[in-house]
Each structure stands twice: as structure tokens, then as C-alpha cells.
Amino acid sequence: MAEALANISQVHDLGMIQIRADLARAGDAIAGAAGLAIPAQGMTVSDGTRRLGWMSPDELLLVLPRAELADTLAALNDALSTEHALALDVSDMRVAFRIQGVGALHVLMKLCPTDLAAMPVDALRRTRAAQAACGIWREGDGYVLIGFRSIADYLQGILTGAAMPGTGLEPR
Structure with missing residues (x-):
């Protein structure tokens, strides 16, 4: 053969967080909590362990080690608390x-x-x-x-x- x-x-070791928000308004807050810059349309940014991908004009996907998921999700929800936004664990x-x-x-x-x-x-x-x-x-x-x-x-x-x-x- x-x-x-x-x-x-x-x-098996990836966590994924879906982020929905007005990226123009909430981009700085998302970038700070995610630890990555907001990617351009159709692109991703990565630091070698995390990747933030542009999914649509108001949606990003953060892929990160599963061990960092809970803390990062909490940081995102805190950073977006004053915005009309959603940060959701979609790993499962x-x-x-x-x-x-x-x-x-x-x-x-x-x-x-x-x-x-x-x-x-x-x-x-x-x-x-x-x-x-x-x-x-x-x-x-x-x-x-x-x-x-x-x-x-x-x-x-x-x-x-x-x-x-x-x-x-x-x-x-």
C-alpha cells in the first residue's frame, strides 16, 4: 500500500472562544483580554500558542490552549461588560x-x-x-x-x- x-x-487540547461584538467599538478591549491584535478581514494573528481569527464583520474566534480557556473567557467577559457583546466557550x-x-x-x-x-x-x-x-x-x-x-x-x-x-x- x-x-x-x-x-x-x-x-484534543484546544479551547475555542467565539466573540461577537462591534469590533470597531470593542476591538481594543478584546485585544487586551485576548492578548492578540484584532486581525484584518479574513486573517488571523498568532503568538505561537493562541490564534485570533476573523470570522465575519462582528465575529472572531480565539483558539488557545484549553488550560487557558477559563481565565481568558473571564477576562473577555470582564473587558466586554459595558458592550453589547458575547464571549462564549464553543470548545465542546x-x-x-x-x-x-x-x-x-x-x-x-x-x-x-x-x-x-x-x-x-x-x-x-x-x-x-x-x-x-x-x-x-x-x-x-x-x-x-x-x-x-x-x-x-x-x-x-x-x-x-x-x-x-x-x-x-x-x-x-
């Missing part, structure tokens, strides 16, 4: 997979109807993987894909299947 195009692994409703290796892009190209090869390094792309809503960003020599936990087995299966060689989309 031929070697897989990429390694697929589920990430999301699942994350790392797709790593030289064929990581090709695995995602089999599944996603978007040009991930043209995606800037610090971008966050909301798209679909075989009709399942997901978000994707680059990490090291690969990518992280997040989706709904209710379809974690499905995502694991399609990613693993797409990592199998033999479809003509392998890197040359």
Missing part, C-alpha cells in the same frame, strides 16, 4: 484536525471548493470539506481544519480518505 499524502490527527461544539506533511494541501484540494494554494499564510478560510462547513488555517507545514463536533467521525473519515493516494491529485 502506498504511503498517505499527509498525516491526519485530531487535536467544535473539533479540530491537523493535516500535516508535503501533501497536506492536496488532501484539502480533494475536499474543498476553494483555492487554498492562494490562501495567505495567516489567513482563515471558511469553506466546506465535502459539504461539511469548516474553517481552515495554515500551521507549520500543514493546516488545521475545524468543524462541528457532531460530525467529527465524518470529518476524520473524509480527511483520511483524501490522504490516500490514487486520485491523480498527488503532488509531483
Whole structure:
């Protein structure tokens, strides 16, 4: 059997906080509590352990080590206490997979109807993987894909299947 195009692994130690607010009004408060600058549209900012991603004009996603989740959520809620805003722990409703290796892009190209090869390094792309809503960003020599936990087995299966060689989309 031929070697897989990429390694697929589920990430178990991530916390995720969804932030909804008027970013123009609350951006400084969010940045202070999150420890990261507010990203530009379609982008992320990261300090190596935390990543803050732009999801929509009034929505951000903060991805961080699960051990830092409670304190950071409390800091965000305190910082946003005078704003019409929401900071919500969505860790248990999301699942994350790392797709790593030289064929990581090709695995995602089999599944996603978007040009991930043209995606800037610090971008966050909301798209679909075989009709399942997901978000994707680059990490090291690969990518992280997040989706709904209710379809974690499905995502694991399609990613693993797409990592199998033999479809003509392998890197040359």
C-alpha cells in the first residue's frame, strides 16, 4: 500500500472562544483580554500558542490552549461588560484536525471548493470539506481544519480518505 499524502490527527487540547461584538467599538478591549491584535478581514494573528481569527464583520474566534480557556473567557467577559457583546466557550461544539506533511494541501484540494494554494499564510478560510462547513488555517507545514463536533467521525473519515493516494491529485 502506498504511503498517505499527509498525516491526519485530531487535536484534543484546544479551547475555542467565539466573540461577537462591534469590533470597531470593542476591538481594543478584546485585544487586551485576548492578548492578540484584532486581525484584518479574513486573517488571523498568532503568538505561537493562541490564534485570533476573523470570522465575519462582528465575529472572531480565539483558539488557545484549553488550560487557558477559563481565565481568558473571564477576562473577555470582564473587558466586554459595558458592550453589547458575547464571549462564549464553543470548545465542546467544535473539533479540530491537523493535516500535516508535503501533501497536506492536496488532501484539502480533494475536499474543498476553494483555492487554498492562494490562501495567505495567516489567513482563515471558511469553506466546506465535502459539504461539511469548516474553517481552515495554515500551521507549520500543514493546516488545521475545524468543524462541528457532531460530525467529527465524518470529518476524520473524509480527511483520511483524501490522504490516500490514487486520485491523480498527488503532488509531483
